[in-house]
Amino acid sequence: MVLLLGVNFSEQRLVKRxxxxxxxIGPSVSTRIxxxxxxxxxxxxxxxxxxHITDLTAELTGxxxxxxxxxxxxxxxxxxxDMGSYRGRRxxxxxxxxxxxxxxxxQTARKLNRIERRG
Known part of the structure; x- marks a missing residue:
């Protein structure tokens, strides 16, 4: 097990994944890193x-x-x-x-807005 930014990863796992x-961090950012x-x-x-592990950890903390x-x-x-903008009301x-x-x-947008973005 390798510790990267406080998360244990198995040694078989691809670095990109x-x-x-x-x-x-998505595919393009991971490729760039x-x-x-x-x-x-x-x-x-x-x-x-x-x-490499310390460099990656330093990059991720930044x-x-x-x-x-x-x-x-x-x-x-x-x-x-709070501003009362159109997007905020939506x-x-x-x-x-x-x-x-x-x-x-x-229906999908209603579910996402209710779960992810409320609060």
């Missing part, structure tokens, strides 16, 4: 040296991921709601925010 498990430290795209965690990013999103939505009502149609097919 391990990076993508963090909230806020791996290219920055010259890590092969198909490298597994067991292939990493201690230097980024806004996990709880920091979730808190920022929540603050942005509450700011929109968030508050649990309706689609980005111009999707509401005559039909809004």
């Amino acid at each position: 391990a990076l993508e498990t963090f909230y806020g 791996m290219a920055r430290f010259s890590i092969h795209p198909t490298a597994k965690i067991r292939d990493l040296e201690n230097k 980024m806004r991921i996990e709880n920091d990013l979730r808190r920022q999103l929540r603050e942005n939505i509450t700011r929109l709601r 968030h508050a009502m649990g309706l689609p925010v980005r111009g999707q149609r509401t005559r039909t097919q809004i």
Whole structure:
């Protein structure tokens, strides 16, 4: 088991997939991070040296991921709601925010707004 930013990863796991498990890091960001430290795209965690692991940990601590990013999103939505903007009112009502149609097919947006963005 390798510890990366407080999370244990098995040695069989791909480095790219391990990076993508963090909230806020997707495929393009993980590829960019791996290219920055010259890590092969198909490298597994067991292939990493201690230097690479410390570099990755240092890079991830400098980024806004996990709880920091979730808190920022929540603050942005509450700011929109407090301002009384159109987007804020849509968030508050649990309706689609980005111009999707509401005559039909809004159940997914209602579920997402209720669970993720309320509060």
